[in-house]
Amino acid sequence: MNVNVNSLQARDVANILHPYTNAATHAKEGPLVITRGDGICVIDDDGNRYIEGLGGLFCASLGFSEQRLVDAAIRQMRELPFYHTFGGKSHEAGIELAERLIKLAPVPMSKVFFANSGSEANDTAIKLIWYYHNAIGKPEKKKIISRVRAYHGVTVATASLTGLPNNHRDFDLPIAGILHTDCPSFYRYGLPGETEEAFATRCADSLEQLILNEGPETIAAFFAEPLMASGGSIVPPATYYEKIQAVLQKYDVLLIADEVICGFGRLGAMFGSEIFGLKPDMISMAKQLSAAYMPISALMVSEKIYRAVVSESEKIGTFGHGFTYGGHPVPAAVALETLKIYEERDIVGHVQDVMPVFQQRLRAFASHPLVGEARGVGLIGALELVKDKQTRETFDPALGVAAYVGRRAQAHGVIIRALGDTVNLCPPLIITESEIEDLMARIKRALDDTWDWVKTQG
Template identity: 70%
Template sequence: MNAPHEVIAPSALQRSDAAHLLHPYTNLSLHEAVGAHVITGGDGIHVIDEHGKRYIEGLAGLFCAGLGFSEERLVEAAVRQMRAMPFYHAFAHKSTAPAIELAEKLLALAPVPMAKAFFANSGSEANDTAVKLIWYYNNAIGRPQKKKIISRLRAYHGVTVASASLTGLPLNHRDFDLPIQGVLHTMCPHYYRNGLPGESEEAFASRCADELEALILREGPDTVAAFFAEPVMVSGGVIVPPKTYFEKVQAVLRKYDILFVADEVICGFGRTGNWFGSQTFGIEPDMISVAKQLSAAYMPISALLINEKIERVLVAQSAKLGSFSHGFTYGGHPVAAAVALEALKIYEERDIVGHVRRVAPRFAQGIARLGAHPLIGEARVSGLVAGLEFVRDKTSRENFAPEAGVAAFAGQRAREHGVITRALGDTLSLCPAMIIDETQIDDLVERIERALDDALVYARERGHVDF
């Protein structure tokens, strides 16, 4: 049993620092009034705030702390590497032992054969790198016009200029002058929302693939370079693909020689009950981006895995130009790589993937129970990630007006009941640390159920529902 980290009361300086941070994904005006919720410690699946209150971290931080918040082996791995070599880079023929070993390990674990691993610091950077490599690749093989990239509505691929363009969420584009030219979006494969009356999942999947093909043909197949997709669209509302979706989409991509980039930033390393979401949903990508649970979130690190077809072109083109002129100072940082290696060892030694498979049925049962609540239209789940979509009417599937804030209120009440989670639009997401056990799952579900009951009272009192 891991000892919990010491809970330290924040100093005046820490409070001041929190007050002066520019907080991401936050209503900055509201934040000036409410301030920061300061988290000071962690213990397994729980975190502890400045007042000593414990919470189940229902999103594993940001879908990333797969081993929880008190894994001493990861701390020790960082300390060992700090003492041995605190920093070195991978530029100009240099390397470090942890980066070399981690690259080898990732290629061995990859769901399909991959040739090289390129390290960065975040999922956004890994996906941004994928865009650059796709353009570089097509220039190198004499296809300078084949540059457009297709993503999906409600996708989430990051926040850099390129990766935020791939993201298919309006607030990531609005007033940022995004998306950039050449990034296109096809329909979201959300059967509950976008399926037609009487349409089966398989028929809906066919329609999604047909729309993708129609988009490619409108743009010109010789101009479309790649397609990006998450196995499960987590930040877009935990959208689980309909049956046969990826099988049909991949047939379209192969038909027009379009690369497939699988964004495994959230789904990778056990979350869906396999090492990769690509294995869960039958995806055979040309590139794979990973991050988050790669180090169980204890250090910032990401990687882009590329297949041999692309890698051989990069090698030849760098010989022609004299250099492969792309990279990050901290890419493959030896401390981050050492922590990631230790995380992968723990996943294997403790059979975390097997553990997820064993407890996932209990999690699915709990999510189904929450799905029966009067406010929930659809409860979606894959492995240990789930989404609860709020509706004001189960029959019509009508969502609440945005200003009603019912899902957001449920998220606030969850915090009062000892669970940290958040509403992403109309969907309340749950993605606990992968070490969660069945008793803790039951506890999580019961607390969320109380929050839903509170939200129902709130909705009734304000006239948002009439039942």
């Protein structure tokens, strides 16, 4: 990196440890410094404009210049800039937000617990799973099942749930009591000649066998993103969740729906659980809850979970869990205003209107020589890159093909995210059809550049 030592880039390298970043590479190349936002775009410190093709991190649903959310934060800062919810304390913004979330829930829910991130919401769910089973007299029922390629967070417990190798390697994870079952990617894991229906049955049978091998009396819960976003926008077969939920019900296993990315319109419904017919006992949410303008998350719990909290906290004397900033009034006010905007502007309806264009343009990339599968639902999708389209052989990870696509996309004015062999797309929900066309044209140029480069690599 050859820049002025007083530049933002140099000061960043000197002082910040970045998440999900190759630290050695970053020290040489420095950061892309973003200075402002405008609609679905962000602008860097050199004035270059980028379509944010990942909506920040699957979260900036209303883009980067929604004045109503700024005003909501200012109003709340002036009135009550902070208060907590410990010891029975509360405030109006949190109360109104909880009321609205309960009304929006895809299945009946009893209470809302506030936190600050999706990781914290899912970590809270883990603790409640254990707390619940202690309360009902089943202390041995504590193991939790997630899936290969799932993403549920980065705390010690939630990173253990996450089924991605880089979240485990050299962190001494996963911890004991966290299990992983099959990823429902038919493209990647289906057998030759196998139908999607048969694949879904095999996934459910594999889950049941795992439960039987571990002992049903020890299995407490199953975590699921309706669509596995960070794992590569993996869309399960049509009957997958019907079969999975039958197994869970058979062995009295709780279902936790991780709606951190799928929630609030992303898939063309308020919650992804509605699209896939999930009937969870708890629902975690974050990201689009506040359109990412302020950090906030929530965990909705069913009545049976809440009743266990009541009985156990009465016995112990308190419910010994919570975060200083959980339910902070400023993020709560911003989230409340976000939900009002979703309703007033019919954001879900807008997604339903534009998602056919998004999915059509996305799936057209299936014919590109680099692309094995183009998949998605609503306004989220991914391109899985392959070395051989017939055999589905993947590229050598050391080549970094998906990362190269990401760099070329950035050169063409689009920010996307490469994860493994996939290129993920998840634009702001306010994107228009013409902006989708522009986005996809730039992605095509990035893919073409990458294909030319791959051919030189031998």
